[in-house]
Amino acid sequence: MLGIFTAISTLATTWLAGRNEKQKAKIELDKAEVENKARLLRDTNVYNKEWEIAQLRDKDKSLRWLSFIIIASPFVVAIFDPDAVHYYFTVALSGVPNWWIKAFMGIMGAIWGLSSLKNITPAIISSFKRKSK
Known part of the structure; x- marks a missing residue:
């Protein structure tokens, strides 16, 4: 019985860790998108601003x-x-x-x-x- 509980808790812990890493990666992607959008808006030589930003967030x-x-x-x-x-x-x-x-x-x-x-x-x-x- 203890083995089943340990296996389930290990599986849940692994799943939660993966979910947290995925969430962190999503936050990093959002942060990179905001930084890139700010860079594109500051740069007057880049003419495809909307296209690049839209491609970042599909x-x-x-x-x-x-x-x-x-x-x-x-x-x-x-x-x-x-x-x-x-x-x-x-x-x-x-x-x-x-x-x-x-x-x-x-x-x-x-x-x-x-x-x-x-x-x-x-x-x-x-x-x-x-x-x-």
């Missing part, structure tokens, strides 16, 4: 992971059950309206493409404004 990462899992799941299932994937693409998707499939693909494109463009667009626009002056 807010859409979980959304991209979810969409990747949705897109990649038929390929993983095909390894274990190819007939189910064949059925899914031939029978099940034939009942889905075409506009739904196109809307889904548009959403995936927005998640992967437009979410990155929103970070880069201000830098591109400001560089065109500077060149036109």
